Amino acid sequence: MKAIIIGAGRGIRLMPTTADTPKCFAMVGSRRILDWTIEALTAAGIERIAFIGGYQIDQVRAEYPHFAFYHNDRWQTNNILASLMYAEPEMDEPFVCCYSDILFTPRVVAKLLAAKGDISLAVDTDWQSRYSVRSEHPVEEAEKVMVADGHITEIGRQVRSEAAYGEYIGVARFSAAGARTLREHYHRAREQFAGKPFGGARSFETAYLVQLFQHMVALGVRLAHVDTHGEYLEIDTQQDFDYARQHWR
Secondary structure, three states: OEEEEEEOOOOHHHOOOOOOOOHHHOEEOOEEHHHHHHHHHHHOOOOEEEEEEEOEHHHHHHHOOOOEEEEOOOOOOOOHHHHHHHHHHHOOOOEEEEEOOEEEOHHHHHHHHHOOOOEEEEEEOOHHHHHOOOOOOOHHHOOEEEEEOOEEEEEEOOOOHHHOOEEEEEEEEEOHHHHHHHHHHHHHHHHHHOOOOEOOEOOHHHOOHHHHHHHHHHOOOOOEEEEEOOOEEEOOOHHHHHHHHHHOO
C-alpha cells in the first residue's frame, strides 16, 4: 500500500502563511501539516509516499527526498482532480490519497485500510460542529455526502446541509480494482468533457476530485463510506489555522 498526497496549490486563503512556503509547511504545534500527515500514514503501516507538488515544490523535494515526486506544472490553472492524475503511474496497485492541507489521525487511515470496498472514502459525521466556528469557510463549501446501505449516494458541495450524512475529509482508499475504475472513469470523462463544464466546475480541467466521484456515483459505481466522528481538521483559512494550533493534539 502506498499513499499519494495532493499538494500542488498555493493556498491563497492562508496568506501570509503561504507567502513563500507551501501550504503543507504551515506549523501546527511543533510540526508541519505534512509531518502530521506522514505520521498518520506511517502509523497505519504505509511507508511509500508520492507527493504531487506545484507551488514551491523544490522546498518539499529538499526536505522530503524519500518521496516520489510528481510536478503539476499547471497548478495555477487546474485543480485537485487534474493534479491527482499527475501521479497516475502510482495507480497500478492499491493506494490511499489525501489532500495536503488536512489533519487526521492514524485511526482514520487504519479504518480505511480495513474497509472491504474497492473505493472507500473517509467521512466525518461530526462535521457540523466544526462549521459552527468556520465563518471564513462556510458550510456551502463543504464536500458533503448522502449515504444509503453503506454507500455514498451523492457527494459534493451541492448536497444540502440538512440532508447531509457527513463531510468527505479528503482521504480515500482504492484497491487495485478501485484504482483501475478511477483511472477508467477519469479518462472517459476527460475525453467527453475536455474544455467543457463538468459537475459544476467551469471546465473539466478545473474540477474537484469529488466532482468525478459524483460522476462515478451517477454511473453506478459504488463508493463506500468509512466514518470518523471528528479526528480531522481542514486548514483552508487563517481562521482554520488558528483553530488547529489551539485544538489539534
